[in-house]
Amino acid sequence: MSENKKAKCIMVQGTMSGAGKSLLCAALCRIFAQDGLHTAPFKSQNMALNSFVTRDGLEMGRAQVVQAQAAGVEPDVRMNPILLKPSSDVGSQVIVNGEVRGQMKASQYFKMKKSLIPDILRAYNSLAEDFDVIVIEGAGSPAEINLKADDIVNMGLAKLVDAPVLLVGDIDRGGVFAQLFGTVELLETDERDRIKGLVINKFRGDVEILRPGLSMLEDKTHLPVLGVVPYLRVDIEDEDSLSERLEKKDAVRPLDIAVIRLPHISNFTDFMVLEQHPLMDVRYVQNTRELGAPDLVILPGTKNTVEDLLWLRQSGLESVILKLAAKETPVLGVCGGYQMLGETLYDPDGSESGRPQTLRGLNLLPTETTFCAEKHRAQVTGEVIAAPFTGAMLTGYEIHTGNTIVRGEPFCTHADGTKEGCTNQNVFGTYLHGLFDSGELTEKLAEYLCARKGIDPAAAVPVSMEEYRREQLDILADGVRNSLDMDAVYRAMGMENPRRCKA
Numbered sequence: 001m002s003e004n005k006k007a008k009c010i011m012v013q014g015t016m017s018g019a020g021k022s023l024l025c026a027a028l029c030r031i032f033a034q035d036g037l038h039t040a041p042f043k044s045q046n047m048a049l050n051s052f053v054t055r056d057g058l059e060m061g062r063a064q065v066v067q068a069q070a071a072g073v074e075p076d077v078r079m080n081p082i083l084l085k086p087s088s089d090v091g092s093q094v095i096v097n098g099e100v101r102g103q104m105k106a107s108q109y110f111k112m113k114k115s116l117i118p119d120i121l122r123a124y125n126s127l128a129e130d131f132d133v134i135v136i137e138g139a140g141s142p143a144e145i146n147l148k149a150d151d152i153v154n155m156g157l158a159k160l161v162d163a164p165v166l167l168v169g170d171i172d173r174g175g176v177f178a179q180l181f182g183t184v185e186l187l188e189t190d191e192r193d194r195i196k197g198l199v200i201n202k203f204r205g206d207v208e209i210l211r212p213g214l215s216m217l218e219d220k221t222h223l224p225v226l227g228v229v230p231y232l233r234v235d236i237e238d239e240d241s242l243s244e245r246l247e248k249k250d251a252v253r254p255l256d257i258a259v260i261r262l263p264h265i266s267n268f269t270d271f272m273v274l275e276q277h278p279l280m281d282v283r284y285v286q287n288t289r290e291l292g293a294p295d296l297v298i299l300p301g302t303k304n305t306v307e308d309l310l311w312l313r314q315s316g317l318e319s320v321i322l323k324l325a326a327k328e329t330p331v332l333g334v335c336g337g338y339q340m341l342g343e344t345l346y347d348p349d350g351s352e353s354g355r356p357q358t359l360r361g362l363n364l365l366p367t368e369t370t371f372c373a374e375k376h377r378a379q380v381t382g383e384v385i386a387a388p389f390t391g392a393m394l395t396g397y398e399i400h401t402g403n404t405i406v407r408g409e410p411f412c413t414h415a416d417g418t419k420e421g422c423t424n425q426n427v428f429g430t431y432l433h434g435l436f437d438s439g440e441l442t443e444k445l446a447e448y449l450c451a452r453k454g455i456d457p458a459a460a461v462p463v464s465m466e467e468y469r470r471e472q473l474d475i476l477a478d479g480v481r482n483s484l485d486m487d488a489v490y491r492a493m494g495m496e497n498p499r500r501c502k503a
Contacts, residue, residue, distance in 0.1 A: 006039075011163040013138035015179035019170040020201040023227070023236060023476060025137045029071035031476035031486065032133045035498040041067030041126050043137040045113075045153040047092070049303050050237070053377045053397035053433075058098025058106075059083060062269055066237045067135065070473045073347045075271045081123040082116055082152075084109070085262065087303050088351040089095040097123070100375055106235035115148055124161055133493070135194065137164055143186035156189045162373060164492040167196045167223075172202035177217055183336060184221045195288040197226035198491035199484065204231045217312065227484035232474045234466075235276065253281040255449045258294035260317060260337070261286045262308040266301040269400075270334055273436040273465050274476055279446055279457065288316045296330045297321055297447050298339025301433065305371075306353035309340045309361070318362060325364055328415040330426045330449070333365075335400050338421065338429035340421045342367035352401065375401050382414040383431070384441060386423035388448045392441040397435030404431075437465050467489040 004239040010028065012386045014021045025041055028440045030094065032039040046061035053059055077098040084092040085315040093100040093423055094109060096119055104112075127134055158165055169179040180198050184421040187195075198221065198369035203210070207228050214225045242464050249288040261284040268284070285291045299321075302308045312318045333341040345368075348357045352371035363371075377399050383495070384392040386409065394412060406424075411421025411430045421430035443457075490497040 007131045007134045008495055009042075009128075009134040009161060009163045010489060010493050011136040011138060011158050012273050013158075013165050013167050013257045014181045015141055015167065015176075016170045016173075017145075017447075019168045019179075020229075021137050021139075021168060021230075022067070023234070024166075024168060024199070024201065024480065025069045026070040026236065026473065027476045027480035028135045028489075029067045030251045030473050031074075031481050032135070033071045034210070034477060037132040037498070038073075038130075039071040039133045039135060040073060040076070040131040041071065041079050041137065041141070042124060042127060042134050043080050043242075044124070044152070044157050045084065045139060047084040047086065047139070048078050049085055049264065049398070050140070051083060051095075051267065051399060053084065053315055053379055054098065055379055056098075057379070058072060058357070059095050059100075059375075059399060061100060062237055062267075063137070066313075067137075069469065070477070071135075072099050073131075076127075077289065078123040078127050081119050082113075085266070085303050089424050090095045093303070098377075110150060113152055120152060120157070121160060136161070136395050138165075140462045141166075141183060142191065143183040145186060146270075154176065154186065155194065158191075158194050158239055163194070164196045165490070166199055166226065167195050168199045168201050170202050172204070172210050173476045176200055177213055180217060181220055192252050194222075195223055197224050197485070197488055199226055200228045201229045207249060224485075224488065226488050227480075229480055229483045232476055232479040234479075236472050236474045236476060237272065245357070253279055253379050253402075254453065254455050255280045255297065255446065256294040257282045257296045258291055259284050259292075259298045259300055260312070260321075262300065262336075263311050264308050266305040267335070268300055269366045270296065270433050270436065273439070273442050274445075276438045277442060277446060278470055279450065279455070286315075288320045289316065291320055291323070294329070295453065296445075297324060298334065299340055301334055301335040301400075302336035304352065305336040305339050305369075306345065306347055306357070306359060308336065309345065309359060312340065322362060322364070322441055325427060330424050330452075331364060331428070333427075333429040334435070335398075335431050335433060338365075338431060339364045339369045339400075341405065341427060341429045342369055342422075344368045346370040365422045365424050365429050367404050367406050367422050369402045369404045373401065375399065376431075379412055382420065382432075383446075384412045386411045386421075386428060389441055389444040392491045393438055394432060394435055394441060395438050396432040398431045399433060402430055439465055440482075 048061045050062040052065045060080040066081040068075040083095040091105045139153040169176040341364045345359045351373045354442045379397045406422045410419035
């Protein structure tokens with residue numbers, strides 16, 4: 001774009017968490033990119049346990065990573081300058097510009113968050129110099145009247161960057177007219193003026209039946225309804241606790257993979273590739289009854305390894321996992337799950353758990369982990385050296401606190417020759433997130449599990465994660481484009497629809 005020309009923007013706010021803001025923003029990123037516009041996502045403050053490490057070793061929320069992929073651009077920490085990673089019901093790790101700022105209680109953070117406005121504006125203005133369009137995602141609802149005074153992510157941000165707003169309601173949960181009307185009524189006059197249109201999301205059925213309600217809604221709010229977006233069945237990463245994929249309990253495909261749903265589970269997106277494999281079913285389980293006798297047990301990442309290890313013990317899942325491992329059921333630990341599989345976990349300064357303590361691990365791997373305040377972040381390429389996955393090429397990232405001493409065989413070798421992870425017969429552990437994304441480890445895992453079950457893996461068609469992601473994003477974009485008045489969206493940004501200009 002030309003020098004001194006600042007990006008246009010559109011902001012998506014919702015009537016509640018889970019209204020579909022993240023996916024609608026991803027769809028808009030895809031649509032604008034398809035229309036030839038250099039597009040970037042932006043969310044000033046994201047609360048999520050699913051995070052990503054950029055090429056320069058900085059941490060950001062995965063929702064903006066997905067939106068960047070939709071726009072066809074590389075994820076950049078400027079797209080998410082503040083990331084809150086909950087570590088308890090009342091506290092979070094605060095990450096600013098990709099670096100840990102500290103562990104804070106909610107009350108502490110609320111007192112200081114307005115001081116982060118310069119960081120937010122620097123990130124946004126820098127993006128605005130590099131892109132044509134910025135798609136901004138809000139958080140929760142702009143009508144939380146107890147939080148509005150210090151808002152830096154909804155209308156507060158919209159005012160700071162002069163953003164027009166689309167307000168989205170979720171009809172699938174019911175009460176969408178009350179959601180939208182109530183939200184508009186609770187806003188100040190200048191905030192209402194920023195809303196350029198209403199969007200009803202996740203609709204199932206005949207839209208003609210809805211039309212009388214749409215007219216009444218427009219009369220009451222004095223705002224146009226710009227679209228009714230259908231319930232789009234796309235397989236795209238979603239936000240942590242609201243993910244429907246975590247609720248699946250029954251295996252239908254031949255290979256049954258059980259992921260332990262830890263209380264502070266993080267980066268469960270690591271296993272989306274497995275979910276898409278034609279032979280694999282991935283279930284997220286919380287108790288011994290749900291666990292059953294799977295073909296593979298996965299201990300995933302966690303924001304609080306110590307607390308989740310204690311939960312695993314108290315729930316009885318530790319005992320069952322140990323029995324399964326003793327019967328040669330494969331067990332895989334990723335990041336915090338890898339740490340749990342070791343012999344001992346040391347937290348000498350309480351940096352992980354809040355108080356100094358030493359815990360025994362599951363003792364399935366010959367490792368010891370000592371926690372520290374410093375976080376390790378890096379993108380990684382490498383190759384698995386552990387049988388039966390030898391030779392599988394890996395791409396991913398590490399994001400963890402704690403140093404692990406390994407006395408056994410490593411799991412993989414990084415491109416620089418560094419040995420990483422540990423393996424012990426049917427138990428495997430690694431710090432690498434995204435380990436299945438290249439597809440090679442996925443296929444070797446499928447072959448291994450099929451051989452154990454006497455199944456012919458040739459019946460399955462290999463899935464290219466990159467191709468699958470592109471296909472799903474295109475389906476999402478097409479569904480939104482066909483149901484949203486894109487002419488009105490472009491007008492809200494002070495632009496002409498490029499497709500109309502070319503016609």
